[in-house]
Amino acid sequence: MLRGFATITYFAEDLDAAKAWYAELLGTEAYFEVPGGYAEFRIGDHSQELGIIAGAWAPHELRPGGSIAYWHVDDLDAATAKLTAMGAEVYEARKERGEGFTTASFTDPFGNVLGVMYNRHYLDVLAGTAQ
Known part of the structure; x- marks a missing residue:
């Protein structure tokens, strides 16, 4: 049933700061964006997706865990x-x-x-x- 992850998403109150931080960490810019709400990177050996979602779009309180x-x-x-x-x-x-x-x-x-x-x-x- 589970074949591998398609996209992993993280939330951030400051989407622009998170997008810049991850661009520096990953050494690449986001390839897809929804202005003010979402940025997505393709990384790794299989172009896996890492999405950053604006905190305002979170369905829950933002906290680690x-x-x-x-x-x-x-x-x-x-x-x-x-x-x-x-x-x-x-x-x-x-x-x-x-x-x-x-x-x-x-x-x-x-x-x-x-x-x-x-x-x-x-x-x-x-x-x-x-x-």
Whole structure:
């Protein structure tokens, strides 16, 4: 039934600031926008979508929590350094989850939880060697 995520969305009270912050983090500009309400980036090996939604459009109170989507990174230490240098705060410190699986998560300046992970399985899938 579930085949993979289509779009991950984060909310931000200041959409323009969030759009600029993520453009700097990702090294690319949003490819799609709804003025005053939404910006979307395509990133990663499979052009996955990351959407930023204006806080006024949120169906709930804005606060960190809930599920955490982890984005694969090749160098967790470098990702951690960049995120903290850009003002993200540690939500959950680096944690070894098993051989080849290490996670960390951060709260972005807009209150969203952003997970990063070195994930051996992700690399195996890309290489066509996943079991």
